[in-house]
Amino acid sequence: xxxxYFIIVASILVLIMGCVAPKxxxxxxxxxxxxxxxxxxxxADKILLIPVNGLISDNPKKGLITATPSLxxxxxxxxxxxxxxxxxKAVLFKINSPGGTITASDLLYHEISAYxxxxxxxxxxxxxxxxxxxxxxxxxxxxxxxxxxxxITGSVGVISLQPKVKGLMDKxxxxxxxxxxxxxxxxxSPFRDTSEEERKLLQKAMNDFEERFIGLVKKHRQLTPQAIxxxxxxxxxxxxxxxxxxxxxxxxxxxxxxxxxKKIAKIxxxxxxxxxxxxxxxxxxxxxxxxxxxxxLNVSVINIELPEILSAKAGFYYLxxxxxxxx
Numbered sequence: 001x002x003x004x005y006f007i008i009v010a011s012i013l014v015l016i017m018g019c020v021a022p023k024x025x026x027x028x029x030x031x032x033x034x035x036x037x038x039x040x041x042x043x044a045d046k047i048l049l050i051p052v053n054g055l056i057s058d059n060p061k062k063g064l065i066t067a068t069p070s071l072x073x074x075x076x077x078x079x080x081x082x083x084x085x086x087x088x089k090a091v092l093f094k095i096n097s098p099g100g101t102i103t104a105s106d107l108l109y110h111e112i113s114a115y116x117x118x119x120x121x122x123x124x125x126x127x128x129x130x131x132x133x134x135x136x137x138x139x140x141x142x143x144x145x146x147x148x149x150x151x152i153t154g155s156v157g158v159i160s161l162q163p164k165v166k167g168l169m170d171k172x173x174x175x176x177x178x179x180x181x182x183x184x185x186x187x188x189s190p191f192r193d194t195s196e197e198e199r200k201l202l203q204k205a206m207n208d209f210e211e212r213f214i215g216l217v218k219k220h221r222q223l224t225p226q227a228i229x230x231x232x233x234x235x236x237x238x239x240x241x242x243x244x245x246x247x248x249x250x251x252x253x254x255x256x257x258x259x260x261x262k263k264i265a266k267i268x269x270x271x272x273x274x275x276x277x278x279x280x281x282x283x284x285x286x287x288x289x290x291x292x293x294x295x296x297l298n299v300s301v302i303n304i305e306l307p308e309i310l311s312a313k314a315g316f317y318y319l320x321x322x323x324x325x326x327x
Contacts, residue, residue, distance in 0.1 A: 052094065
């Protein structure tokens with residue numbers, strides 16, 4: 001029985017310190033460069049479609065054999081490439097994400113804002129199933145935010161994830177001896193309970209992060225005081241509710257978002273809709289969820305990914321945890 005408990009504790013410790021995937025040099029460590037593929041249109045002007053799927057993080061997503069570049073890296077690599085193409089008049093982000101870490105969400109917000117300022121291009125958001133918390137945060141600089149009729153968005157709030165293993169370790173007679181310099185050096189430790197004083201400090205940090213989030217919502221969205229009060233509860237909203245609140249501008253499908261992007265960018269109906277990928281997909285279209293990380297169509301057969309929840313490490317998040325996949 002003790003051996004069984006030891007395995008459980010060891011597994012938990014691995015999760016706390018970060019999942020380490022074994023490295024096998026089966027595939028080339030140097031990825032193929034991003035290539036441009038046209039989904040539709042024949043005109044000279046272009047709209048770049050960038051998918052944003054899953055947990056927003058600046059850490060690579062690890063599978064059992066290979067690691068995928070972080071979502072931040074994938075998005076930024078495409079934005080940087082787009083800056084060099086003067087024919088790209090707009091970027092359309094297709095988002096399906098529950099949010100992610102505070103810093104990663106803020107990085108994407110910053111990069112999208114900087115891209116608009118440098119290029120003068122328009123930015124449109126098309127929300128799919130989810131665009132909550134950090135995914136909404138990164139959407140704020142957009143010229144137009146459109147939600148799918150069944151989108152869930154909102155969750156404008158902060159959450160702190162602090163795994164605790166003290167109870168389990170007490171049951172099996174294991175402990176960790178900690179020596180420290182500085183009263184709060186081990187604040188948030190998984191090996192002991194959090195003191196009331198530490199909880200107040202953590203809460204202050206979360207309040208500051210929340211104030212920043214709400215401040216950016218006020219900056220980019222023209223909302224009533226009543227709407228701000230409701231949004232500040234960090235609840236989620238369906239598309240119709242989000243439209244009434246002023247969180248989004250329109251409701252429609254991805255094809256509607258493409259049309260709206262052409263109008264906002266003042267480009268012709270035959271403008272090209274393009275994507276950047278590392279591999280070509282037969283019969284490709286804008287419902288394809290493959291992002292810039294896709295290098296080989298056959299990799300997915302053996303690149304078994306770890307559950308997304310395992311990549312959520314201790315820390316502060318702009319995240320709706322109810323939507324994080326544990327499959």
